[in-house]
Amino acid sequence: MTQVVGFKRAEGNTDLPLPAYASAGAAGMDLRAFLPDGPVRFEQGQGALISTGFHVELPAGMEMQIRPRSGLALKHGLIVPNSPGTVDEDYRGIVMVGLFLLKAEPFTISHGDRIAQAVFAQVAQVSVEEVQELSQTERGAGGFGSTGVS
Numbered sequence: 331m332t333q334v335v336g337f338k339r340a341e342g343n344t345d346l347p348l349p350a351y352a353s354a355g356a357a358g359m360d361l362r363a364f365l366p367d368g369p370v371r372f373e374q375g376q377g378a379l380i381s382t383g384f385h386v387e388l389p390a391g392m393e394m395q396i397r398p399r400s401g402l403a404l405k406h407g408l409i410v411p412n413s414p415g416t417v418d419e420d421y422r423g424i425v426m427v428g429l430f431l432l433k434a435e436p437f438t439i440s441h442g443d444r445i446a447q448a449v450f451a452q453v454a455q456v457s458v459e460e461v462q463e464l465s466q467t468e469r470g471a472g473g474f475g476s477t478g479v480s
Contacts, residue, residue, distance in 0.1 A: 343383035358447030407433030
């Protein structure tokens with residue numbers, strides 16, 4: 331069953347298309363830059379918060395994850411530093427995308443450019459309780475590469 335996610339245009343956004351999947355099998359929906367005042371140029375080590383030009387209403391129990399576009403990340407070094415960013419179901423502000431440039435070559439984002447992708451996921455809220463012991467597992471406390479590479 332397909333769930334409906336509502337997108338409302340931000341003030342001044344009269345021309346951007348609704349977020350959409352670029353192909354039938356895409357997991358991520360493309361988000362575009364809303365830059366009515368002109369392009370944003372990134373220099374190495376610079377970050378900026380870029381508007382998508384839309385507010386969102388998510389169904390109960392769903393989050394919207396903001397992820398980098400692989401081409402921008404690999405070819406140009408433009409990443410989403412808190413990837414994946416989370417938009418909670420009760421957020422109604424404008425969806426913003428944090429971007430950061432890693433590479434030395436400057437990169438410019440223009441109005442309407444596809445800057446990130448949104449992936450929708452079900453989430454569960456849990457109850458928390460303090461315990462004195464945790465169950466034992468084969469892995470135990472091993473982390474950060476403890477299971478090896480190959």
